[in-house]
Amino acid sequence: xxxxxxxxxxxxxxxxxxxxxxxxxxxxxxxxxxxxxxxxxxxxxxxxxxxxxxxxxxxxxxxxxxxxxxxxxxxxxxxxxxxxxxxxxxxxxxxxxxxxxxxxxxxxxxxxxxxxxxxxxxxxxxxxxxxxxxxxxxxxxxxxxxxxxxxxxxxxxxxxxxxxxxxxxxxxxxxxxxxxxxxxxxxxxxxxxxxxxxxxxxxxxxxxxxxxxxxxxxxxxxxxxxxxxxxxxxxxxxxxxxxxxxxxxxxxxxxxxxxxxxxxxxxxxxxxxxxxxxxxxxxxxxxxxxxxxxxxxxxxxxxxxxxxxxx
Amino acid sequence: xxxxxxxxxxxxxxxxxxxxxxxxxxxxxxxxxxxxxxxxxxxxxxxxxxxxxxxxxxxxxxxxxxxxxxxxxxxxxxxxxxxxxxxxxxxxxxxxxxxxxxxxxxxxxxxxxxxxxxxxxxxxxxxxxxxxxxxxxxxxxxxxxxxxxxxxxxxxxxxxxxxxxxxxxxxxxxxxxxxxxxxxxxxxxxxxxxxxxxxxxxxxxxxxxxxxxxxxxxxxxxxxxxxxxxxxxxxxxxxxxxxxxxxxxxxxxxxxxxxxxxxxxxxxxxxxxxxxxxxxxxxxxxxxxxxxxxxxxxxxxxxxxxxxxxx
Amino acid sequence: xxxxxxxxxxxxxxxxxxxxxxxxxxxxxxxxxxxxxxxxxxxxxxxxxxxxxxxxxxxxxxxxxxxxxxxxxxxxxxxxxxxxxxxxxxxxxxxxxxxxxxxxxxxxxxxxxxxxxxxxxxxxxxxxxxxxxxxxxxxxxxxxxxxxxxxxxxxxxxxxxxxxxxxxxxxxxxxxxxxxxxxxxxxxxxxxxxxxxxxxxxxxxxxxxxxxxxxxxxxxxxxxxxxxxxxxxxxxxxxxxxxxxxxxxxxxxxxxxxxxxxxxxxxxxxxxxxxxxxxxxxxxxxxxxxxxxxxxxxxxxxxxxxxxxxx
Numbered sequence: 037x038x039x040x041x042x043x044x045x046x047x048x049x050x051x052x053x054x055x056x057x058x059x060x061x062x063x064x065x066x067x068x069x070x071x072x073x074x075x076x077x078x079x080x081x082x083x084x085x086x087x088x089x090x091x092x093x094x095x096x097x098x099x100x101x102x103x104x105x106x107x108x109x110x111x112x113x114x115x116x117x118x119x120x121x122x123x124x125x126x127x128x129x130x131x132x133x134x135x136x137x138x139x140x141x142x143x144x145x146x147x148x149x150x151x152x153x154x155x156x157x158x159x160x161x162x163x164x165x166x167x168x169x170x171x172x173x174x175x176x177x178x179x180x181x182x183x184x185x186x187x188x189x190x191x192x193x194x195x196x197x198x199x200x201x202x203x204x205x206x207x208x209x210x211x212x213x214x215x216x217x218x219x220x221x222x223x224x225x226x227x228x229x230x231x232x233x234x235x236x237x238x239x240x241x242x243x244x245x246x247x248x249x250x251x252x253x254x255x256x257x258x259x260x261x262x263x264x265x266x267x268x269x270x271x272x273x274x275x276x277x278x279x280x281x282x283x284x285x286x287x288x289x290x291x292x293x294x295x296x297x298x299x300x301x302x303x304x305x306x307x308x309x310x311x312x313x314x315x316x317x318x319x320x321x322x323x324x325x326x327x328x329x330x331x332x333x334x335x336x337x338x339x340x341x342x343x344x345x346x347x
Numbered sequence: 348x349x350x351x352x353x354x355x356x357x358x359x360x361x362x363x364x365x366x367x368x369x370x371x372x373x374x375x376x377x378x379x380x381x382x383x384x385x386x387x388x389x390x391x392x393x394x395x396x397x398x399x400x401x402x403x404x405x406x407x408x409x410x411x412x413x414x415x416x417x418x419x420x421x422x423x424x425x426x427x428x429x430x431x432x433x434x435x436x437x438x439x440x441x442x443x444x445x446x447x448x449x450x451x452x453x454x455x456x457x458x459x460x461x462x463x464x465x466x467x468x469x470x471x472x473x474x475x476x477x478x479x480x481x482x483x484x485x486x487x488x489x490x491x492x493x494x495x496x497x498x499x500x501x502x503x504x505x506x507x508x509x510x511x512x513x514x515x516x517x518x519x520x521x522x523x524x525x526x527x528x529x530x531x532x533x534x535x536x537x538x539x540x541x542x543x544x545x546x547x548x549x550x551x552x553x554x555x556x557x558x559x560x561x562x563x564x565x566x567x568x569x570x571x572x573x574x575x576x577x578x579x580x581x582x583x584x585x586x587x588x589x590x591x592x593x594x595x596x597x598x599x600x601x602x603x604x605x606x607x608x609x610x611x612x613x614x615x616x617x618x619x620x621x622x623x624x625x626x627x628x629x630x631x632x633x634x635x636x637x638x639x640x641x642x643x644x645x646x647x648x649x650x651x652x653x654x655x656x657x658x
Numbered sequence: 659x660x661x662x663x664x665x666x667x668x669x670x671x672x673x674x675x676x677x678x679x680x681x682x683x684x685x686x687x688x689x690x691x692x693x694x695x696x697x698x699x700x701x702x703x704x705x706x707x708x709x710x711x712x713x714x715x716x717x718x719x720x721x722x723x724x725x726x727x728x729x730x731x732x733x734x735x736x737x738x739x740x741x742x743x744x745x746x747x748x749x750x751x752x753x754x755x756x757x758x759x760x761x762x763x764x765x766x767x768x769x770x771x772x773x774x775x776x777x778x779x780x781x782x783x784x785x786x787x788x789x790x791x792x793x794x795x796x797x798x799x800x801x802x803x804x805x806x807x808x809x810x811x812x813x814x815x816x817x818x819x820x821x822x823x824x825x826x827x828x829x830x831x832x833x834x835x836x837x838x839x840x841x842x843x844x845x846x847x848x849x850x851x852x853x854x855x856x857x858x859x860x861x862x863x864x865x866x867x868x869x870x871x872x873x874x875x876x877x878x879x880x881x882x883x884x885x886x887x888x889x890x891x892x893x894x895x896x897x898x899x900x901x902x903x904x905x906x907x908x909x910x911x912x913x914x915x916x917x918x919x920x921x922x923x924x925x926x927x928x929x930x931x932x933x934x935x936x937x938x939x940x941x942x943x944x945x946x947x948x949x950x951x952x953x954x955x956x957x958x959x960x961x962x963x964x965x966x967x968x969x
Contacts, residue, residue, distance in 0.1 A: 064383055072686055074714060074717065076710065079420070082419075082420055082421060082422060083420065083421070084415075084417075084421040084422055084438070084443065084446065084447075085446055085450075087413075087415065087420065087421075088387065088413055088415070088447065088450040088451070089449075089450055091413050091450075092385060092413070092450045092451070095385065095411050100717050102709075102710055102713050102714070104706075104709065104710070105420060106706075108419075108704075108730075109701070109704055109705065109709065109727060110704060110705070110706040110709075111704060111706055111929050114932070118933070118938060119932065119933065120932075120933040120934060121931035121932050121933060121934050122835045122931065122934050123835070125931075126929045126931065127706070127928070127929030127930070128930075128932050130941070130942075131928055131929065131930065131941070131948065131949075132706065132929075134949045134952075135706065135707055135928060135949065135952040136706075136710065138711075138949065138952050138953040138955075138956065139707075139710040139711055139713075139714045139956060140710070140714070213433045213434070306438065306442055306446060307422050307437045307438030307442065307443075308438070308439075308442065309432035309433065309436075309437065310425070310430065310431075310432050310439050311429070311430065311431040311432060312431060312432050312433050316429060319441070319442070320441075326442065327442070327445045327446065327449065330445075330446040330449050331449040333449075334449065334450060375694055390731070393730075393731055393732060393733060394731065394732070395726075395731075395732040395733055395749070395754065395757065395758075396757055396761075398724075398726065398731065398732075399698065399724055399726070399758065399761040399762070400760075400761055402724050402761075403696060403724070403761045403762070406696065406722050416731065419730075524744045524745070617749070617753055617757060618733050618748045618749030618753065618754075619749070619750075619753065620743035620744065620747075620748065621736070621741065621742075621743050621750050622740070622741065622742040622743060623742060623743050623744050627740060630752070630753070631752075637753065638753070638756045638757065638760065641756075641757040641760050642760040644760075645760065645761060
């Protein structure tokens with residue numbers, strides 16, 4: 037494997053999940069693998085789970101880690117080709133990527149969607165810039181349209197928790213005061229397409245995700261109906277895709293509650309706004325998997341890095 | 348030992364000081380102890396000594412260190428219970444602490460007093476939030492009301508420098524242009540309560556520390572009288588406790604001078620404002636212990652981490 | 659060797675370059691040398707190449723690395739002697755340097771020129787403050803007037819690429835929208851004084867570098883004439899030295915082009931503004947050495963750290 041940019045880079049999900057679970061039971065088993073190798077974690081946006089779990093995964097594999105807040109500690113990057121750089125940008129993505137490639141063996145990037153320009157966001161200028169010009173493997177730590185490390189951690193969590201041949205999994209939109217990207221929802225949808233699950237997406241009308249991602253998956257606008265008899269309910273806010281980046285609804289009726297949850301397990305990528313996205317009783321209850329999802333971020337990252345190191 | 352939150356968590360000061368001094372003479376002797384273990388240093392405020400000395404202490408014990416400026420690199424935290432999180436705060440302390448606990452074995456926190464709300468400061472929402480919800484040991488790298496790593500370094504320094512059965516130790520307030528917290532003074536006072544010393548606190552009227560901390564210790568409002576025949580004078584500014592967070596005096600007569608110091612050794616936690624808190628002649632003179640105090644920060648942190656790793 | 663502050667600290671350039679090239683072919687050969695040793699990288703300004711390459715160099719030598727953005731993460735420093743510190747500065751350089759010396763074995767500093775006060779910039783208050791008061795070796799990661807790690811990487815690159823007994827090397831000024839420091843140009847000039855090269859400096863009138871640095875080196879105001887038959891052309895913008903820190907010209911005729919480059923190799927320290935300093939065709943062409951210069955930053959830093967560790 038060269039890069040880990042999206043869920044599509046997983047060649048065999050069962051193998052990856054199985055390997056991640058083995059790593060979880062013995063995190064330092066492959067400490068020799070990364071000896072003398074360095075990973076750069078480059079953040080263009082804030083991070084808690086991704087920052088710490090990816091560091092931890094790399095350390096578990098014996099790697100050296102260099103963390104950098106690219107925006108505040110480095111130089112403003114230019115992404116356009118052929119531009120006269122006489123404005124605020126000091127360095128072109130071409131040089132930045134090739135330079136970083138001299139100092140490490142793997143580079144991991146976080147660069148969120150702007151939510152102001154759909155075309156630019158979908159072009160994934162930062163991630164694709166690194167993939168195009170860097171001479172080393174690139175790992176996506178959440179880009180404009182995908183968060184495949186999160187989706188892999190979610191798949192590990194589902195595998196650990198599921199007891200049925202074909203569980204019912206619901207992805208439910210929830211309200212949020214700010215406009216949020218689609219990356220987590222997109223990658224979760226793509227991950228469900230790799231699984232033998234009864235999958236339903238529920239959200240208010242106008243919140244349809246990119247149809248090229250959701251394809252022919254079931255969309256049910258009635259949240260209660262969608263959640264009925266669910267085994268797992270993954271809750272997440274996202275802004276409108278068609279009316280790009282807009283908050284069309286803050287309808288608190290869409291908040292996840294114990295009542296709607298029923299006997300399902302509750303999932304969320306975190307950070308989560310309590311009593312806006314989900315009520316306290318769910319998060320503090322026995323059916324919440326959110327902390328285990330966070331825990332599995334380490335082993336999702338670790339299986340990705342291990343596969344890169346081995347190839 | 349589970350946590351190191353205050354001086355009260357020291358079970359035997361003589362043992363700890365003796366162990367710290369042994370570590371100082373052979374810092375890498377217990378490098379095996381932290382192998383494969385990770386410490387997260389989470390900063391909600393700036394730091395120089397604490398940042399570098401705690402890292403160094405962890406490295407001396409063979410640990411891996413992940414440093415994070417929580418405020419600027421992570422998410423704004425909510426601390427209130429049951430709140431509807433529809434304002435600026437993205438993540439609740441409950442999730443943040445439990446998540447961090449997945450990625451490391453020890454977490455160390457710096458979160459200063461606001462000095463605007465006494466009740467909130469004394470509730471120690473950040474430190475106590477971590478202690479309550481994290482599943483791993485918590486180390487206080489200066490909280491609203493305590494700085495026990497500094498106080499332990501001070502105790503080590505006193506032990507190294509003292510030649511008397513019962514030395515006279517003075518804690519003297521000094522002027523400062525900004526309102527400063529009480530944490531260092533509080534922990535030093537608590538530390539003196541564990542020692543066989545002749546202890547005097549001196550400050551202008553109105554600058555009394557929390558009486559629940561100072562208890563029946565001697566307070567002398569005449570600085571010159573207080574300092575007479577002292578063996579050690581610890582100088583520190585703090586803002587008013589009763590008129591909470593206010594600067595009531597900037598009287599330069601309270602600056603420490605060679606004359607007032609007499610034959611005593613001079614102590615301060617640093618950073619220090621020259622010729623405001625203390626005159627150049629004292630800091631640049633032979634009786635100043637400030638650099639050795641800073642040096643001992645490493646071994647204070649190291650004995651704390653060692654005890655946590657061993658338990 | 660105690661410090662590495664300028665090109666003048668290189669005792670034998672051929673030996674250093676040869677050693678750097680050996681390190682490049684086997685970067686981990688001296689991993690034992692830095693075991694248990696710590697380097698602090700203190701940044702008062704942004705950095706990409708220097709931050710990552712110096713970390714990497716230290717890791718290659720088995721050192722532990724502590725990186726700190728001094729300005730945003732630490733305390734504002736006072737540099738004046740005898741001042742009453744009742745304004746914005748919290749800590750004096752005297753204490754800061756002595757304290758840092760307690761926690762690491764080598765300290766590396768980046769502190770750019772202000773370009774507003776020539777006298778202050780030339781006094782190198784940050785770098786010289788550390789050199790004067792720190793008890794440990796100091797490495798210059800670009801100061802007001804020098805960038806000797808860059809110049810050493812440039813010397814390694816020249817050595818690798820040169821095929822002539824006495825190559826012609828040109829240092830050409832280029833336009834830039836912002837006022838930039840003289841550090842890179844100064845150190846490159848000093849480096850050329852250590853080499854058997856036919857060296858020409860070219861820039862518009864009014865852009866003369868400090869004559870105490872350029873001494874009797876050839877200055878040619880006609881860029882095309884200067885570049886004729888060059889083997890290496892090093893392009894760099896700097897602001898005026900005589901009219902200190904001013905941008906006197908943004909004449910785009912001074913941009914480096916393929917035509918002016920001829921058969922020469924193109925060098926630049928990066929970051930570089932495309933189509934302002936140099937046209938795309940040069941940077942994207944076969945004659946550009948900029949990525950290899952960046953790569954050699956690691957081995958420049960590594961030979962410096964190795965020499966310090968060995969002494």
